[in-house]
Amino acid sequence: MHDVDFSVYPNEVVALVGGNGAGKSTLLEHLNATLVPDDGELVVEGTPVTEDNRQHARKEVGFVFQDADTQLVAPTVLDDVLFGLQNYGVPDSDTQERAREALATVDASHLEDRVPHYLSGGEKRLVGLAGVLVLEPSVVVLDEPLAGLDPERSQLIADRITQIHEEGISVVLSTHDLEFAAEVADRVCVMADGNIVGSGTPQTVFYDDVLLENANLHPPSAVRIAREAGLTPTAQPVTEADLISLLTASAEEEASQRTVQDKR
């Protein structure tokens, strides 16, 4: 990575997109000081992070790994979620209740006695998220949160991201799924060759053909369909839901014009 200037503001969802090897995971791993820059500065909640105070960044920035096995270490799911709390010295009297609440927020209460290693990929991702949320971080970082998930689990993760956002926590995620980025992100950053080459709202980024082409990305299907259907001079839908409401509104408009003509 070189010359990267990246900030996360309170209560926003940022999606990092870019081709394989663009540097998304590397940038994310700097956010909680898993990696510390050789040159330059990482500041978390006003405190510069150094080799000696990584713990501050770890506490404020919760990281959900793509490979959840990296994260899940205890004999049961509940123990795993408790582990972080105990590590940060939270009194034992509070920990069980907080851990169970965290599992409930990701719909994973039924997994609490299971052995983490034998969970499915999607279940591991949810438990990893619970283990992060229980520590009440300011920022949650998710590396490829949908990788290997079925549509139902993907929607669950998307819903949880929206919920975390509504609770005032910032979210930074990396993804190859631009439809998902369009659905959840306030801001999209495009990465290529170890740098951020463009950023903006999903509309700004996903209608910028030159930027997407330079980063080897294809626009989300809603953007392609809107263009093919000639809708883009007046609207810039980026999600399927945007497109459906636009097409519905335009069909209703057409129907009402036809009724007026018929009456004449």
Ligand SMILES: Nc1ncnc2c1ncn2[C@@H]1O[C@H](COP(=O)(O)OP(=O)(O)OP(=O)(O)O)[C@@H](O)[C@H]1O
């Ligand atoms: N510790 C490391 N030492 C040297 N090079 C590394 C290290 N970690 C990652 N890289 C290299 O940095 C580049 C960016 O990797 P990174 O995993 O950040 O990309 P990415 O955008 O997340 O890719 P993908 O979408 O394929 O997961 C790759 O070329 C990778 O080989």
